Amino acid sequence: MELNPFRRNGASARLEQLRTLSLLVDLTPAELAVVDGWLHERSYLKDEVIFDAGEEGQAIYIVLEGEVLICRQGEAAHGRIATLGPGTFFGELALLDDAPRSAQARATTPCKLIVFFRTSQDVV
Secondary structure, eight states, X not given: OOOOTTSOTTOOHHHHHHHTSTTTTTSOHHHHHHHHHHOEEEEEOTXXXXXXXXXXXXXXXXXXXXXXXXXXXXXXXXXXEEEEOTTOEEOHHHHHHOOBOSSEEEESSOEEEEEEEGGGGGXX
């Protein structure tokens, strides 16, 4: 059993982790709990492709653990656009503007990501 005197009563470890993310920091506890219900955790192995350029953008990704490389399609070594770590997010542009993915995302280390799928918002 984990004891944490700084955790709010009844708050799960995942909610505490979500509360620290810049994307969600301004949500009330009730709003955060609703959003948490829409999120899905996914794990990726080192060098596993998360999505390719040209794919339809169906989700936004938040890095919980590990590191993600955003690069030009098929050019992981020389086409680096950004390297993202815990607390950062990616994939939002294709989700918002309905355009195809403009780059490839791949795990550079084993990763745990939180994913919010476009269809999740239709549940409400």
